[in-house]
Amino acid sequence: MTNEIHRPLAVRKGFIYEIPTRNSGCIPNEILKMIDNEIHKLLREYPCLKGEISEIVFEDIGNDIARASIDRSMKIRLKFNVVAFSDKKIINSILNSSFISLTPKDGLLGFLKHEFIHMLEYRHCKLHSEDIEIMWNNICSGYYANEILCDSLKYCNLEKNDGIIESKISYYATISASEAIAEACSSNVDNNLIKTIKRLVKERWN
Numbered sequence: 001m002t003n004e005i006h007r008p009l010a011v012r013k014g015f016i017y018e019i020p021t022r023n024s025g026c027i028p029n030e031i032l033k034m035i036d037n038e039i040h041k042l043l044r045e046y047p048c049l050k051g052e053i054s055e056i057v058f059e060d061i062g063n064d065i066a067r068a069s070i071d072r073s074m075k076i077r078l079k080f081n082v083v084a085f086s087d088k089k090i091i092n093s094i095l096n097s098s099f100i101s102l103t104p105k106d107g108l109l110g111f112l113k114h115e116f117i118h119m120l121e122y123r124h125c126k127l128h129s130e131d132i133e134i135m136w137n138n139i140c141s142g143y144y145a146n147e148i149l150c151d152s153l154k155y156c157n158l159e160k161n162d163g164i165i166e167s168k169i170s171y172y173a174t175i176s177a178s179e180a181i182a183e184a185c186s187s188n189v190d191n192n193l194i195k196t197i198k199r200l201v202k203e204r205w206n
Helices: 029-045 087-093 107-126 132-141 142-154 162-168 179-187 192-204
Strands: 004-007 019-023 053-059 066-071 076-080
Touching: 004 192, 019 076, 029 087, 029 107, 076 107, 087 107, 107 132, 107 142, 107 192, 132 142, 142 179, 142 192, 179 192
Parallel strands: 019 053, 053 076
Antiparallel strands: 004 066, 066 076
């Protein structure tokens, strides 16, 4: 059984926006400042996440740009790809690329917003679960994300199937309800379904 769930996106003395960092010494200050600026914007948009992020970690996370994770001690971490973020050319190339499997995003802000939505889901599960096991099951199953996705599809008179989810959101959104919600909320192009998902997330999770 896994003990950690991953969601595959001011710098002073080991802190970014007052959040402790790990392995940030190899990250150029210019990139740390960029990360700090985007986190600042996102915490203004999602103020309920202030104080919820235990740590920002730079490590090898494979092909992901960033990840939001939570463990069984309920610590939420935001992880960054240390290889990509230690090199300005690499991260700029990634951020300026188009990914056909994802919704269009506003650069680093969009990729981080995807992860922040996962963290909103984690927080919501923590607040609305009777104990850790129920919380863990709700996160693993995407229980509350599925509620929002199903309600949004219903309000838009759409069926729930991968074809519709891919055409209205993205291919990556077909992986799970949690990814569908994160993909919709981090998209910079709206349609009725994406607008509805964004509205319900704001009403229910933020």
